[in-house]
Amino acid sequence: RSSDKIREFAKAFKIRRLSLGLTQTQVGQALSATEGPAYSQSAICRFEKLDITPKSAQKIKPVLERWMAEAEARHRSGMQNLTEFIGSEPSKKRKRRTSFTPQALEILNGHFEKNTHPSEVVRVWFCNKRQALKNTIKRLKQHEPGTAVSMEPLTDPLDDLYTYKHNIYIYIYIYVYTYTVHFKIIFGYFCLRALKATV
Template sequence: MPGISSPILTNAQGQVIGALPWVVNSASVATPAPAQSLQVQAVTPQLLLNAQGQVIATLASSPLPQPVAVRKPSTPESPAKSEVQPIQPTQAVPPPAVILTSPAPALKPSASAPIPITCSETPTVSQLVSKPHTPSLDEDGINLEEIREFAKNFKIRRLSLGLTQTQVGQALTATEGPAYSQSAICRFEKLDITPKSAQKLKPVLEKWLNEAELRNQEGQQNLMEFVGGEPSKKRKRRTSFTPQAIEALNAYFEKNPLPTGQEITEIAKELNYDREVVRVWFCNRRQTLKNTSKLNVFQIP
């Protein structure tokens, strides 16, 4: 696209998610990028605009207007999704007169929307930050507000690199240090994660993303090489119990939720599953029962 002075920001699908008001690395823009790739680079001042010229985010550590992603107005009822709005490419978007704009309407429920906290489990970051009068530091001294901001920023920066959650997860698994899956990235971005886990994951993601952005500045090919490593760490395949097995296990559980080692061995033999698999099933079943019964105590009849 020669001659474009206000770069269009696209995601991995080539969807236009916005535009950047300033081009700094003109070389990278001038270079034709592969189809599934980042097309522009966000640089100082790091502001991301949508096609309407609204600032949807900054890439700095300053507080961001929220929510970050601009949703399609036609689908405001799907709160679970956080897709950015596909926008038809437009002519060059002039920089906005006002830097910080109010959030676009009809967006997914943000962290400010009340989310019920279940009594049975540790609350997530999103649950904590959505609670009114909750201090930004939790009892362990974890800065929830900082984590929320980082999660928001992370998603914007990931999308601006044209990367999916799966790609980030695979890349993290392939690199040195702790491995995380697509699920982990998804939960982190949604803050569907405990403050402790978020605190642990944040520096890993931060370091990885900084490196990814550096590689991207050196060229799209470098980024793809960085991201495209072979995942090495694999966990055991998830067992899928047959309905008959579940039924039998539940029957055993009703009779005795805490079988002895010998009993577990016998059950495993009878159902033709690994002893360890059956032991874990009983552990998880007790956990589930405990959680649901705790929940019921607080449920309004």
């Protein structure tokens, strides 16, 4: 049957291609240059997997037979002839692969389990966070290396007001419950000075 012949040829074609050290891309590029774009890498892949219609297989089979015979003949005469026949496969510049630490992967997997599709809000937040961090680092770099950073704790004005009121209550209490008139006058004088110093 024709289907059995196609199946046997597809299997044999793949074996012969691999024995020549050729990729599907190389075969597709060579055939596309001579036979047209219909014989691309994807067409070769579908043929070897028999993922095409019987009519298409019958059409592509004689083209592949003729091309493979010439490729094997050039291989026997020298590898350089085969290279000239098929052309060179363009090298693809691979992107640098991103690597994560185990701790980062654990966090990422945890978030992925909760939500596999981050919303636009999350992406915008990350963008804003990166920009804010970048601006902070830029401001820190602008400071002179010898500039000392003040480590004094910040005081709350409400705390000062509370201390001021507390001192008034103490002064009034001592003044009221002191029985000596002269002591009251002297003590009152020092209280006023102390309160003015506090303010």
